[in-house]
Amino acid sequence: MEVAPKKFELVLQSRLNFAAFAISLAVNFVSLPIAITAIGLENFGSAGLALAILAPLSLVGVVIGQAIVRDLSSPAEQGDHEACARIFTAATAGVLIGCLAVGVLTATFGPLLMHKLAADPGQSRSFGGVLELGFAAWLFQQGCFVLQATLAALRSWAKLAAANVIGAVASACCVVAASRHFGNDAGFLGGTATGFAVQFVVLWAFVRSKAPWLMRARRWLPAERDSLFHFARWQGIAGFSSGLANQADRYVIGAVAPLGIVGQYNVAMRLQEVVHAGVLKIAEVLFPHFSITSAHEPASRAAFYVRASWAVNLVSVAALAPLIPWAGSLITLWVDDDAAQVGAPILRTLASAGMIGSAATVFSFLAMATDQAQRLAYINLYHSLILITLTIPLIVWFGPLAAGVAYVVGNTFRLAAAVHSALDHFEGHLERGSILMATLVPLIAALTLAWAVQSFAPSAHGWVSLVLLYCATAILVLAASLALAASSFEGRSLIREVFSKRHQVDRGSS
Structure with missing residues (x-):
């Protein structure tokens, strides 16, 4: 029967994901206390708030990534490379537009929000640089979400697991090094951004080696575009509201309690x-x-x-x-x-x-x-x-x-x-x-x-x-x-x- 091997493949995929997660967890578990000790709980709090302001807008990469998994899985299984390339082109265009919009919003409203949530009474500190580094980390993270989803749709679980492990190790090393060197929230966020950048490069190389035909831009068909953006519309609404709600505790604590x-x-x-x-x-x-x-x-x-x-x-x-x-x-x-x-x-x-x-x-x-x-x-x-x-x-x-x-x-x-x-x-x-x-x-x-x-x-x-x-x-x-x-x-x-x-x-x- 064909069912059993497919079920075995599913179990194997879960095991690969879990193995990658376990290694990533161990690396982060060791590195994060070192970073917190280097920058202190107050700076860790302000870095967390900067990321929390941007977190609801992670729907850009998350939702487009979910659409890629949904729409790319079947044509990839059937070997329809042309359809896969068209879907990937449409998804990439959507992510670029979304990231540009978030960049404008962050530059316009980010400093005001950060000051309202993180600044103590009488404090005159500017959080502009912290937000810029937080946005850089967010930007590379969106690219990682899309490329991770692409590998998942292609069912390339071994490459996905390897990329996640490499990204976790790189991120941990960058965060620890930058936190110890600078000793503040900017160092922590700069290390985080560098770690995501390394993971993005690794994921891009893996996607290119697995499916080079995806990298050739194609004019997408209206049906494929409409399917992707219909999904993204509803998931975007859900993703933004969920992201905002998931950060509500952090926002309110930042407004009423010390960093x-x-x-x-x-x-x-x-x-x-x-x-x-x-x-x-x-x-x-x-x-x-x-x-x-x-x-x-x-x-x-x-x-x-x-x-x-x-x-x-x-x-x-x-x-x-x-x-x-x-x-x-x-x-x-x-x-x-x-x-x-x-x-x-x-x-x-x-x-x-x-x-x-x-x-x-x-x-x-x-x-x-x-x-x-x-x-x-x-x-x-x-x-x-x-x-x-x-x-x-x-x-x-x-x-x-x-x-x-x-x-x-x-x-x-x-x-x-x-x-x-x-x-x-x-x-x-x-x-x-x-x-x-x-x-x-x-x-x-x-x-x-x-x-x-x-x-x-x-x-x-x-x-x-x-x-x-x-x-x-x-x-x-x-x-x-x-x-x-x-x-x-x-x-x-x-x-x-x-x-x-x-x-x-x-x-x-x-």
Whole structure:
């Protein structure tokens, strides 16, 4: 049968992504505390705010990249090089126009926003140079997003993994060197920009070697242009609103608290982001898979959707749940006690929100691959509205420790909307009990267990003990999730189905 090798290929792709992420995580985990020590939490806070101002506008590279994966995957699979070149040309033009527009907006409004969010009363410092370096980092990052998406659409996972590792190592070295040399936020951002520039060059070389025919500009057809920009319109609305909402905590903390507190929040957010990014790296292979199989039988697609949701959720809870009991020890060992005072409770809340949000990840990839961009945009808009509406009063009334609470509420809404939308999309081919088992059971088991351990967790006094405790908690969460699933008929059926499919994969790879 042909199904097994394809499933094996999907597993192999996830493993390559995870291996690249693990190496990148290790490199960043070692380098970032060195940079923070060199520049201080206050400068780390202002650098984070500069990047946060530009973050919502990352929709330029992210959305065009998603459109590339969606539109390029099928013609690339069929060997239609002319269509691929036309799509890539249209996407490149869209990115260039978007970057030019963002450059004008940053030059016009960036300094004012930065001063309002980062300047202490009576401070006369200019943040123009910091914003320029932040924009340079943002610009190269958009190019990286597009080229990463191109390699994903071409299913060149080994080259993509290698480029990500090279980029992570280059970025870490540049950030540490510039931070130690200059000792301020400009050095940190300059190193970040240089790291993205190196990664961009590597990605460009890999895309050129994999598909030289993409580099020949082609006049795109109206149908291809309209498809790309229709997708980009809805995803752009969703991406901007989500990006704005995701930075709301940082904006409000910057407005009401000293930059040192913003730096402590940045430490917690960075830890949650890198772990959550690993889950996304493992799951992102589903996007081109959903795109290629969008015309297959609904029943088989629904069954695969349930299995994929369950697998991604298990990985998510195993990775994120241990952050809850060991947040204080992790930040103390990673940076210092001062960073842990505010950072640890924020990290616990962010980890909880991250697990809830990860449970909706698979539906996001499904929606983007199956012409549901408008539905996904509305979900993201409502999600963003919840975050922005709640974040401001919560932090103003209760202080920085309330950061992340709005994420929990907003991600709960997103998960409920994702479950409802998946049931509607598969029209009777997806059982409610199966999808709830795949999404809610790992989540409930992980949150209950992690917060229970947090109530009596001791402090880890070294990296070895922390790693052992982290791994033990992850194993305990996985065991509890499997045991809870096995207590119901739907769960036992899901476990049998997943392990039987794994057996087929192993046989197909031999």
